């Protein structure tokens with residue numbers, strides 16, 4: 001979906017022309033929330049629905065439907081669920097209204113939905129996981145994104161692979177046990193009731209509950225963990241990042257940002273996401289926003305915010321679809337973050353990040369599929385490595401080849417060239433037009449888009465050794481190694497059927513790593529055969545250069561089990 005907004009610099013005719021191709025659905029209605037009970041009750045009318053034949057409407061799987069009807073019709077309508085919505089990540093169910101067109105579907109011009117959902121309130125982080133697509137009640141607040149949770153009905157055009165997750169809205173939010181309510185794109189309100197309106201389409205991230213808010217230069221900080229001076233400094237630093245992007249992309253940010261700090265419903269998880277103007281940081285302690293000012297960790301934390309600010313362009317200003325859409329959104333947001341790291345944070349951090357990203361590519365199970373050969377999302381193999389490591393390194397290498405100025409031109413072209421599918425052809429066409437030099441384009445394409453040896457070419461261009469070659473000889477060196485084996489339950493550790501821990505003492509050998517692995521093979525087999533945990537046993541070989549390091553690790557590994565009556569610990573000898 002091309003969501004060109006009217007910007008300060010945009011030529012009005014250009015904007016009107018592009019917006020005319022695009023329909024912005026409207027969402028009007030009411031939502032009642034209780035953060036103490038974990039409930040959401042919604043009554044919405046989705047209107048200005050584009051005339052499409054083959055569609056789904058996504059709605060969160062935890063919502064129970066009272067009825068779906070045409071607001072101007074008399075009766076409730078029959079709906080079906082589909083299991084064919086391959087783009088859904090599981091949080092949402094795909095619905096459609098039964099009809100008589102070629103797709104057996106009916107899509108009225110407006111649809112009214114009445115539904116209710118009840119979610120667990122998890123104040124003690126007992127959940128095993130938390131993630132962006134979770135409607136999370138942490139005892140103090142509700143946090144939900146728009147697109148992934150689909151807490152409101154989201155229309156999806158199957159043929160164009162286009163989701164209408166951004167809507168104009170007129171929504172009344174009632175939350176008797178909240179102090180503050182915020183809906184993406186509106187000013188937060190300190191009240192139990194709020195009426196939010198936006199003519200600009202927004203993805204409906206929501207954050208409501210008991211928290212304080214602070215406004216600085218028009219930017220809001222909800223539930224901040226930083227003190228007032230830190231917030232001021234944070235705002236000033238972020239302003240420099242935004243100005244840098246605006247200057248180079250010549251597209252201004254529309255509206256001030258809203259920074260949300262909140263905690264997850266699971267231990268040890270943290271992440272950031274952006275749905276501009278909201279930038280949401282979810283994490284406890286060290287993973288909170290105040291880490292921005294940590295002397296040791298700050299410079300590694302700041303680029304995360306640059307990445308999220310990059311999503312204003314690659315995500316909000318323009319959505320990307322097709323098999324390469326995810327790579328384009330994340331890869332370029334990460335590339336933009338790298339440019340901020342280099343220019344405005346620290347050149348030495350930049351170099352370290354580039355180098356460590358390059359090293360991480362060795363974690364691919366097989367050489368990554370080059371952009372030109374990606375036929376589906378599955379071809380990414382390891383999605384995180386592909387979109388956050390492989391892709392931004394390629395863009396960094398291309399920047400070295402074509403120069404910063406032309407690189408910015410390419411980014412602008414990617415953001416502004418109309419296209420139904422932002423696929424590989426789109427990527428090629430935008431670059432070739434910007435370069436306007438067939439030989440140069442062919443060189444870039446063959447080195448970075450089609451070659452089997454993309455990683456090698458990236459390493460050469462960035463002037464960093466590809467360490468696959470050096471890693472192998474290290475494994476072949478004869479060295480003294482201290483090691484121990486430990487075998488734990490694969491699943492449900494500490495339950496009656498999965499409670500056995502086997503381990504060796506610390507052992508010593510002088511040989512190559514390859515020889516040690518070979519020597520351990522029969523031991524691994526023996527450990528597997530004698531596994532006493534019903535769901536299986538791990539086999540961990542831990543190796544260290546010094547006895548001290550081995551002892552320290554040995555204590556660390558056994559600590560969670562020692563003295564715990566839920567486990568039986570046995571020592572084995574080889």
Ligand SMILES: [Zn+2]
Pocket residue numbers: 307311329330333
């Ligand atoms: Zn991202």
